[in-house]
Amino acid sequence: MKIESICLRELRMRLKAPFETSFGATQERRILLVEAQVDGVSGWGEVTAGENPFFSSETTDTAWHVLKDYLVPMVLGREFATAREVAAAMTPVRGHPMTKGGLENAVWDAEAQQKKVPLARLLGGEKTEIACGVSLGIQKSLDALLEKIETELAAGYQRVKVKIKPGWDVNVVAAIRARFPQIRLMVDANSAYRLEDAAQLKKLDDYYLMMIEQPLAWDDIYEHAQLQTQLQTPICLDEPITSARVAAAALALRACRIINIKLGRVGGHSEARKVHDLCQSAGIPVWCGGMLESGIGRAHNVAMSTLPNFVLPGDVSASQRYWNQDIIEPEVEVTPQGTIRVPTTPGLGYRPRRDLIEKLTVRKESFPSSA
Ligand code: OSB
Numbered sequence: 001m002k003i004e005s006i007c008l009r010e011l012r013m014r015l016k017a018p019f020e021t022s023f024g025a026t027q028e029r030r031i032l033l034v035e036a037q038v039d040g041v042s043g044w045g046e047v048t049a050g051e052n053p054f055f056s057s058e059t060t061d062t063a064w065h066v067l068k069d070y071l072v073p074m075v076l077g078r079e080f081a082t083a084r085e086v087a088a089a090m091t092p093v094r095g096h097p098m099t100k101g102g103l104e105n106a107v108w109d110a111e112a113q114q115k116k117v118p119l120a121r122l123l124g125g126e127k128t129e130i131a132c133g134v135s136l137g138i139q140k141s142l143d144a145l146l147e148k149i150e151t152e153l154a155a156g157y158q159r160v161k162v163k164i165k166p167g168w169d170v171n172v173v174a175a176i177r178a179r180f181p182q183i184r185l186m187v188d189a190n191s192a193y194r195l196e197d198a199a200q201l202k203k204l205d206d207y208y209l210m211m212i213e214q215p216l217a218w219d220d221i222y223e224h225a226q227l228q229t230q231l232q233t234p235i236c237l238d239e240p241i242t243s244a245r246v247a248a249a250a251l252a253l254r255a256c257r258i259i260n261i262k263l264g265r266v267g268g269h270s271e272a273r274k275v276h277d278l279c280q281s282a283g284i285p286v287w288c289g290g291m292l293e294s295g296i297g298r299a300h301n302v303a304m305s306t307l308p309n310f311v312l313p314g315d316v317s318a319s320q321r322y323w324n325q326d327i328i329e330p331e332v333e334v335t336p337q338g339t340i341r342v343p344t345t346p347g348l349g350y351r352p353r354r355d356l357i358e359k360l361t362v363r364k365e366s367f368p369s370s371a
């Protein structure tokens with residue numbers, strides 16, 4: 001497989017509603033798409049970095065810079081046997097996993113198309129249907145949140161995750177439990193607490209949550225291990241899990257009992273598979289996290305979620321929850337049972353809508369092969 005050319009596009013896409021976490025709110029997404037021409041086939045990937053360095057250090061702009069000046073020159077015009085080799089070729093660049101993932105995943109899509117298999121099968125996935133949950137941001141009021149939960153449950157979603165922060169935590173969870181005693185419920189703090197807050201977090205043990213995601217610092221593992229010994233509720237790590245090596249350290253330290261695998265955060269499908277396999281051997285369940293992706297990133301998440309150890313519902317939900325119009329056809333849809341049926345056509349299984357993509361593009365640059 002020869003990478004003949006690469007096209008980077010930045011799209012402006014407005015979320016239907018602002019999404020608020022403990023680190024800030026976002027509504028205008030700056031989506032970076034990578035299109036790779038591989039032996040005449042177009043493969044698509046999405047860089048899942050945010051607009052600002054508040055979730056991780058990567059942003060849309062750092063990704064553009066690192067792709068243009070380092071990663072694209074490393075792979076352009078070169079022959080690769082598999083997409084996995086593309087990941088290996090980018091190892092001289094330290095960090096920037098979401099940026100590398102966008103490029104590597106585009107080649108995975110191309111490889112699957114060339115082999116005429118669905119991407120899910122190429123990755124080793126078996127499921128024909130995946131389980132879906134929703135992630136709900138911090139709302140203006142408790143009533144607004146309860147109403148949102150009502151709507152998502154009625155749509156069939158199998159699990160509800162709510163964002164928490166100091167002042168919007170135990171009170172919120174208590175109110176949700178009073179109204180919905182039976183639902184599968186979890187919280188995500190995005191690093192809003194410190195180890196000294198253990199007593200407050202311990203109160204959450206009364207509400208039989210599935211897990212508490214990333215309560216402590218974004219780059220911490222050790223203090224999460226200390227916190228886990230004080231909590232009954234399983235801790236799930238998100239932010240610090242940037243590779244299989246870090247995941248192995250987290251498991252060895254018993255810093256968590258569940259891992260959220262984000263395809264971009266771990267640097268693409270090759271590394272995601274390693275984290276998955278490691279957790280599977282250790283008996284640690286995983287689920288697929290989301291980064292408010294466009295349809296391209298969403299389609300990759302669907303494919304990854306078909307691996308066997310994705311046993312918990314992911315933050316992979318319908319395109320319509322995010323966008324008035326998604327950039328793929330068909331859009332990602334969720335059944336009344338709260339599942340997504342995995343496409344069976346080659347590659348991503350959702351077609352990029354070129355017309356709409358062009359219309360939403362605010363920056364574009366192509367890199368032809370010199371060979
Ligand atoms: O921590 O999981 C997170 C969105 C942006 C950044 C971080 C997170 C999230 C979500 C949203 O929870 C998941 C989604 O619906 O895409």
Ligand code: MG
Nearest residue numbers: 188213214238
């Ligand atoms: Mg999270």
